[in-house]
Amino acid sequence: MAVYTDVDDDALAQFLTEYNLGEVLSMKGIAEGVENSNFLLETTRGRFILTLFEKRVAEADLPFFIGLMDHLALAGLSCPTPIHGIDGRALRRLAGRPAVIVSFLTGMSPRRPTVKQCASVGTALAGLHEAGRGFALTRENALSLAGWRRLVADCVTRADSVRDGLGRTIADELAFLESHWPADLPRGVIHADLFTDNVFCIGDDVSGIIDFYFACNDFYAYDLAICLNAWCFEPDGAFNATKAMALSRGYTAARPLSVAEAAAVPVLARGAALRFLLTRLYDWLNQVPGALVRPKDPIEYLNKLRFHAQASGPETYGITSA
């Protein structure tokens, strides 16, 4: 949950004169996204989400994120569509922060996804990968090997304060991934954070994908590995192979995996688990007193990492290649 910046009615009215959106009927700060301030804005022209970017999002990346949403929406993906002002620009400033208005999507994030929702998110992820083709801008994945290396260096000495032996485990895992990470696989725009909070469903079907603020260029199969981590473990830590098979088949039915991609899934899943373990560990070790966001438990991802390290192969994830 997060609403960091207050926007008053005068400032909003002034801001909206730069758009063709009619008059404000209501605006409510909403508890969505942990990186930005989000408001549900209703005008005489419809409902929208107003996002103010807080410090954690680099301003230089905003043209990539906003251009990507434009591109994906135009390609038919159900995602927030940036609303352009009268001057054609989608990105401007409000309350001293970069700000954008995007279209509102209906649907609810599943807290404990069903097997059918897992299948649907697999299909939606493949659709996102297809829709991203041809997007002109690129953004390096700041949270791949080089980024993990920096995070390990930052956290390794204090990691054992969270769990005995954790420092050694993450150093060993990084070493393993450095030597086993795929050199090349099909790549393009990936979401890189497709957790259940970033997916809306109506019933069993995905109705929309949001929060593209970690999107970047990387292996498509790595995005699938992130989803397997995020969607296919139960609250008690158990891996749900039925959900994994549904998700993988949903994906591969729409975008078949090459033999190399399929073979790489277990190591990509380890990498994805290490990525979330490290960012959670970093946030855990660097809590700001009085912060409004409670950090998530890093140990959840240590357990997932251990599962992936013991996986017998892609078949563990219901993965078959084309």
Place this chain on the structure above:
Amino acid sequence: MAVYTDVDDDALAQFLTEYNLGEVLSMKGIAEGVENSNFLLETTRGRFILTLFEKRVAEADLPFFIGLMDHLALAGLSCPTPIHGIDGRALRRLAGRPAVIVSFLTGMSPRRPTVKQCASVGTALAGLHEAGRGFALTRENALSLAGWRRLVADCVTRADSVRDGLGRTIADELAFLESHWPADLPRGVIHADLFTDNVFCIGDDVSGIIDFYFACNDFYAYDLAICLNAWCFEPDGAFNATKAMALSRGYTAARPLSVAEAAAVPVLARGAALRFLLTRLYDWLNQVPGALVRPKDPIEYLNKLRFHAQASGPETYGITSA
């Protein structure tokens, strides 16, 4: 801002089977109200606010609050209307908490109200007082003299840690109010917390009043005095007499004040200022480490209190009697 309790999609779907509200299309935690968890809920039947009552609201008071909203809405006031379940009940439980669904109101809370908005809120307050007549339940004002006495006893010894001499000031003020508080004035249901956050406007006009969780039975003119405190001071602390006159005239045009009510306004305004000074001081002195709500500055109300103590009479507030 506040969203304290998480409601998952399964629990919500189950809860909604007890209503005739169709299927869920979206639900978002909203940053509204500091006492409860609020969600904007959209279903195939429309938009609603789902409120979960957290610890600060006494469960025994809920039938009063919910019955009052039913009564006021039926009398034509633009306020949230409780939605009754298939079994006729409006109050039930969700996620272990008392919960209610009410209708959604459009409008935006003014941050810095205009003179016309002050006039409109005066009229709306009189309308609320009229609409409350005939409501069968009653609730004592827990934050009148007896409540202040308890708060002064709790805070007085530590008050000087906030501002030198504050302990003496609040003890003296309480003594003054004990001996000058009106014995009897016209009374009925009052809102008791009609700050700008609890009022929605569209343009210059009040479009709705929300948050009845301090409502109680007390002097009508005390409610007007609370509004004068909440709406007629500028951010720099200056009393805006033009706004006060607009608010008072908006009120008295719809519900004229008796001579005794008009004469009592300065002392009622002092009481209202002490009430918010004391609750803010209490929250300031009893901050919970890691709490998600930042306490409001009590000193703002010390300054308002000083203003009222020097007011020459009801004319300071643009008040005339019938």
